[in-house]
Amino acid sequence: MAEFHLLSPAGFRASGVYAGIKSKQAPDVGLLIADEPASAAAVFTTNRVFAAPVKVGRAHVKSGKLRGVVVNAGNANACTGKQGERDALRMCALAAKVAGARPEQILPSSTGIIGHLLPMEKLERGILDAGQYLGSSREHALLFADAILTTDLKRKSAAVQFKVGRERVTLAGVCKGSGMIGPRMSLEGAVDLGLKPRASQRAATNLRAGRTSGTRAKHATMLAYLTTDAQVAAPVLRKLLAGATEGSFNAVTVDDHMSTNDTACLLASGASGVAIARGAALKSFGDALDEVCRALAYQIAADGEGATKVVAITVRRAKSQQIAQTIARAIANSPLVKCAMHGNDPNWGRIVSAAGLAGVPFDPDRAMLKLQGTAVFRAGRPLSFDAARASKSLAAPQVDVDLDCNSGAASATVWTCDLSKEYITINADYHT
Amino acid sequence: MAEFHLLSPAGFRASGVYAGIKSKQAPDVGLLIADEPASAAAVFTTNRVFAAPVKVGRAHVKSGKLRGVVVNAGNANACTGKQGERDALRMCALAAKVAGARPEQILPSSTGIIGHLLPMEKLERGILDAGQYLGSSREHALLFADAILTTDLKRKSAAVQFKVGRERVTLAGVCKGSGMIGPRMSLEGAVDLGLKPRASQRAATNLRAGRTSGTRAKHATMLAYLTTDAQVAAPVLRKLLAGATEGSFNAVTVDDHMSTNDTACLLASGASGVAIARGAALKSFGDALDEVCRALAYQIAADGEGATKVVAITVRRAKSQQIAQTIARAIANSPLVKCAMHGNDPNWGRIVSAAGLAGVPFDPDRAMLKLQGTAVFRAGRPLSFDAARASKSLAAPQVDVDLDCNSGAASATVWTCDLSKEYITINADYHT
Numbered sequence: 027m028a029e030f031h032l033l034s035p036a037g038f039r040a041s042g043v044y045a046g047i048k049s050k051q052a053p054d055v056g057l058l059i060a061d062e063p064a065s066a067a068a069v070f071t072t073n074r075v076f077a078a079p080v081k082v083g084r085a086h087v088k089s090g091k092l093r094g095v096v097v098n099a100g101n102a103n104a105c106t107g108k109q110g111e112r113d114a115l116r117m118c119a120l121a122a123k124v125a126g127a128r129p130e131q132i133l134p135s136s137t138g139i140i141g142h143l144l145p146m147e148k149l150e151r152g153i154l155d156a157g158q159y160l161g162s163s164r165e166h167a168l169l170f171a172d173a174i175l176t177t178d179l180k181r182k183s184a185a186v187q188f189k190v191g192r193e194r195v196t197l198a199g200v201c202k203g204s205g206m207i208g209p210r211m212s213l214e215g216a217v218d219l220g221l222k223p224r225a226s227q228r229a230a231t232n233l234r235a236g237r238t239s240g241t242r243a244k245h246a247t248m249l250a251y252l253t254t255d256a257q258v259a260a261p262v263l264r265k266l267l268a269g270a271t272e273g274s275f276n277a278v279t280v281d282d283h284m285s286t287n288d289t290a291c292l293l294a295s296g297a298s299g300v301a302i303a304r305g306a307a308l309k310s311f312g313d314a315l316d317e318v319c320r321a322l323a324y325q326i327a328a329d330g331e332g333a334t335k336v337v338a339i340t341v342r343r344a345k346s347q348q349i350a351q352t353i354a355r356a357i358a359n360s361p362l363v364k365c366a367m368h369g370n371d372p373n374w375g376r377i378v379s380a381a382g383l384a385g386v387p388f389d390p391d392r393a394m395l396k397l398q399g400t401a402v403f404r405a406g407r408p409l410s411f412d413a414a415r416a417s418k419s420l421a422a423p424q425v426d427v428d429l430d431c432n433s434g435a436a437s438a439t440v441w442t443c444d445l446s447k448e449y450i451t452i453n454a455d456y457h458t
Numbered sequence: 459m460a461e462f463h464l465l466s467p468a469g470f471r472a473s474g475v476y477a478g479i480k481s482k483q484a485p486d487v488g489l490l491i492a493d494e495p496a497s498a499a500a501v502f503t504t505n506r507v508f509a510a511p512v513k514v515g516r517a518h519v520k521s522g523k524l525r526g527v528v529v530n531a532g533n534a535n536a537c538t539g540k541q542g543e544r545d546a547l548r549m550c551a552l553a554a555k556v557a558g559a560r561p562e563q564i565l566p567s568s569t570g571i572i573g574h575l576l577p578m579e580k581l582e583r584g585i586l587d588a589g590q591y592l593g594s595s596r597e598h599a600l601l602f603a604d605a606i607l608t609t610d611l612k613r614k615s616a617a618v619q620f621k622v623g624r625e626r627v628t629l630a631g632v633c634k635g636s637g638m639i640g641p642r643m644s645l646e647g648a649v650d651l652g653l654k655p656r657a658s659q660r661a662a663t664n665l666r667a668g669r670t671s672g673t674r675a676k677h678a679t680m681l682a683y684l685t686t687d688a689q690v691a692a693p694v695l696r697k698l699l700a701g702a703t704e705g706s707f708n709a710v711t712v713d714d715h716m717s718t719n720d721t722a723c724l725l726a727s728g729a730s731g732v733a734i735a736r737g738a739a740l741k742s743f744g745d746a747l748d749e750v751c752r753a754l755a756y757q758i759a760a761d762g763e764g765a766t767k768v769v770a771i772t773v774r775r776a777k778s779q780q781i782a783q784t785i786a787r788a789i790a791n792s793p794l795v796k797c798a799m800h801g802n803d804p805n806w807g808r809i810v811s812a813a814g815l816a817g818v819p820f821d822p823d824r825a826m827l828k829l830q831g832t833a834v835f836r837a838g839r840p841l842s843f844d845a846a847r848a849s850k851s852l853a854a855p856q857v858d859v860d861l862d863c864n865s866g867a868a869s870a871t872v873w874t875c876d877l878s879k880e881y882i883t884i885n886a887d888y889h890t
Contacts, residue, residue: 073811073814073815074813074814074815074819074820075810075811075815076814102807105807105822105835105838106839106840107839140806140807140808140810140811141806141810141835141840142840205794206808208815281793281794282791282793283794283811283812284811284814284815285811286807359714360714360715361877361881361885362637362713365881365882365886366885369886369887374573375537375572375573376572376638376715378537378572378573379505379536379638379716379717379718381507382505383505383506383640383715383716387506388507389506390507403537403573405539406537407537408537408573408574445882446882446886447879447883450797450800450877450879450882453798453801454797454801454803455801
C-alpha cells in the first residue's frame with residue numbers, strides 16, 4: 027500500500043523552506059495551497075490571550091472558503107499588538123500573491139516565542155521562497171510538516187483512505203506540539219454546538235511519525251492542518267471538526283498550559299468528486315476525521331517535552347461525559363501522577379486522590395482502578411498486588427490507567443506523558 | 459523578646475516521639491493536649507477522596523470543643539476503608555486515655571503514603587509513649603512540630619502576641635507541607651459562609667523556620683495546628699479560621715494536587731482569661747490569626763519539594779476576588795512559569811498566557827505585568843527591558859510577579875515555588 031501523506035488528497039500543493047527564524051537550520055516557513063478555493067473549517071485556542079494570526083485566521087475562515095495556509099515557526103506573533111496584526115495580514119497577502127489568491131483566502135499561523143515582533147524581512151523572503159517550491163510530492167508534504175515544528179523531536183502525520191461506493195476519498199493531516207500543550211479549542215466564533223466526541227474507535231490508522239533532525243526552538247503550541255479531496259460543505263466540515271477535536275486534540279495535555287496560538291484547520295478540495303453530505307458517506311468521513319485527529323493528538327502526547335512514554339487515562343462509567351473528561355484531565359495534569367509514571371511507580375494513591383480533587387462528583391467507594399490491567403484499588407480499599415510486577419508493567423511505551431467510576435454510562439480518554447527532568451531542562455535552561 | 463512557640467499560649471502540652479512509622483529515625487507521632495476542653499474549629503480538604511482521620515475529625519470537631527490532637531506521619535490512613543476509620547478512632551481513644559479525655563474530644567490526623575493500613579502496633583505504642591513525655595517547653599513544641607513532617611526539609615512555625623487592654627494574648631501555630639500541596643480547605647460541614655480573605659497585611663510576624671534533619675518520607679499533605687490562650691467561642695473561631703484559610707493555606711500551591719488529608723485546626727484554651735467576642739479585641743485576634751496562617755503558608759511554599767525560591771503572584775485590580783485568585787492560581791500552577799522561574803528566565807509570555815487560560819475574564823489589552831518591579835508587558839504589547847538585568851533580579855529567594863488587570867478593585871496573592879529537577883527526583887525515584 028502506498029504511503030499516504032498530507033498531499034495524497036488531490037488538489038493541494040505545499041512547501042517548507044528555511045527563512046532563518048528558528049535558531050537551528052531547519053524549515054521554518056510553510057505554505058499549503060489548494061488549487062481551487064477549498065471548503066474550510068478551523069478551531070482555535072480559547073485562551074483569552076490569543077495571537078494575532080488567530081485573530082486574523084478566525085476572520086478569514088468565516089467565509090467557509092480558503093485557498094490555503096501560511097505558517098512560520100520560531101515566533102508566535104503573540105502579545106504583539108496592532109503591529110502583530112499587520113504582520114499576520116502581511117503574511118496572508120504574500121501567500122495570496124504566490125498562490126494567485128486574495129489575502130482573506132489565507133489562514134495564517136505562527137508558533138514560537140511570545141512577545142516578539144515577527145522578523146518580517148526574513149519571513150517575507152521565506153514566503154516568497156516557499157511559493158517557488160510548491161509541489162505535491164511526498165517530499166513537499168514532509169517539508170511542510172517539518173516547517174511547523176518547534177520543540178518537537180518527531181514529525182507528526184496521519185492519513186486514511188476510504189471508499190464511498192467505488193470512489194476513493196483520502197483524508198490526511200500533519201500537526202506539531204510538544205510543550206505548552208493543554209488545548210481547549212473551539213470553532214472560530216467560540217460557538218458551542220453541543221457536540222460530543224464521536225464514539226468510533228477504529229484502530230487501523232496510518233501513523234507515520236518520523237524522526238526529524240531534532241530542531242529545538244523556544245516555545246510551543248499545537249497546530250494541525252488537515253486535507254481531504256472530498257467535496258464537503260463548510261457547515262458540515264465545521265460540525266465534524268469541532269466534534270473530532272473534542273475527542274482528540276482537546277483530550278491531550280502535556281503541561282495543561284493552553285497556548286495563545288492553538289489552531290486546527292481542515293481544507294476540503296473536492297478534487298475527488300465525491301460529495302459528502304449525509305448517510306453512510308458522512309459517517310465514513312466523520313470516522314476518518316476522528317481517526318486522523320486522534321492519531322495526530324496521540325503523537326503530540328508521545329512527543330511531549332521530556333516524555334518517555336504515553337499515559338492513556340480512561341475514565342469509564344461516569345455520570346456524564348463532562349465528569350469523565352474532567353476526572354481524566356485532573357489525573358493527567360497531576361505532576362505527582364506524571365512523576366510516578368516516569369518512575370514506573372504503581373503509586374495509585376496519587377491517581378485516586380487526583381480523581382477526588384477534580385471538582386466533580388466522584389465516589390471512591392464505588393470506583394475501581396487498574397494500572398496496565400492490574401486492579402490496584404476497589405470500593406475505597408487497596409487491593410493486594412505484586413508491586414514489582416506492576417512496576418515492571420509500567421516500563422512501557424504506553425501506560426493504561428483505567429478508572430471505573432461505576433456511576434453511569436459515560437467515558438472519556440485523555441492522553442498525556444510522564445514528567446521527566448528533561449522537561450525541566452527544556453523549559454528552565456533557556457533565557458529570553 | 460522571648461521566642462514564642464506552639465506552647466507559648468498557656469494551657470497546652472505537647473510531645474513528639476519516634477514510633478518507627480517513618481523510614482528514617484525522626485519523630486513521627488505527636489500529641490497536642492489542652493489541659494481543659496478548648497474551643498475548637500477546623501477546616502479540612504474538599505477532596506472527594508478524604509482520609510479516615512478527616513472523616514473522624516469532622517465529626518469530633520462539630521461540638522466546638524476538643525481536648526487535643528493526635529498525629530502520625532509516614533502513613534496517611536487514606537483509601538483504607540472501614541478498617542481505616544476504626545484505626546483513626548483507636549488513635550483518638552488512646553490519645554484520650556493519656557489525656558484523661560473522651561475519644562470524641564480528640565482530632566486525629568495522619569500524613570504519609572496513601573492506601574496502606576496504619577501499623578497499629580507501632581502507632582499504639584507511640585501514642586502511649588507520647589503521653590509519657592507531654593510538656594510545655596519549647597523543646598516539646600519542637601518535637602511536636604517535627605513529628606508532623608514528611609518530605610519537609612524545614613520545621614514550620616509562627617507565633618504572634620498582642621494586647622487586649624493590658625492583657626497579653628498569644629497565638630501560635632505549626633504546620634507541615636512540601637508536596638501534594640494544593641489545598642482548598644473548608645469548614646467541617648463544607649459550609650460556605652461567604653467569607654472573604656481579610657485584607658490585613660501586617661508585616662511583623664514572628665517566623666521561625668528551623669532546619670531539621672531532613673527526614674524524607676513518602677508522601678505529603680498539609681497539616682496545621684494553631685493554639686491560643688484567648689477565650690473565644692467556637693462559632694467565632696470557625697468563622698475566623700475559614701477566612702484566614704482563604705488568604706493563606708488556600709493560597710499556596712506547590713503542585714496543585716489537593717491532598718486527601720489536608721487539615722488545619724485551631725484550639726483556644728482561654729487560659730489567658732481574655733475574652734474575644736467583638737470590637738477591637740476581635741479585630742486584633744483576627745489579624746493575628748491571619749498573620750500566623752499566612753506566615754505558615756509561606757513556609758510551605760518556601761519548602762516546596764525541590765524549591766529554590768518562592769514565587770509570590772499578585773493579581774490586582776481584577777473585577778472580583780474570585781477572578782483575581784483564579785488568575786493567580788493559573789499562573790502559579792503552570793509548569794512552564796515555574797520552570798522559567800527556576801531558570802531565572804524573564805519569559806513573561808508564559809505568565810500572560812497562563813492568565814488568559816484561567817477560564818475567567820482577562821483582557822491583555824488593559825493589563826500590565828511586572829517581574830521583580832520591572833514592567834515587561836503593557837496594554838497587549840511587550841515593553842523593552844534589560845533581559846540580563848531582569849534575569850539577575852529573578853535569582854532571589856522571593857520573586858514577585860505582579861499582574862495589574864486594570865479592570866476592577868479586587869486583588870489576590872498566591873504563593874508557589876519554582877519547579878526543579880529535584881521535584882522529579884523526589885517524586886519519581888521511589889517505588890511503592
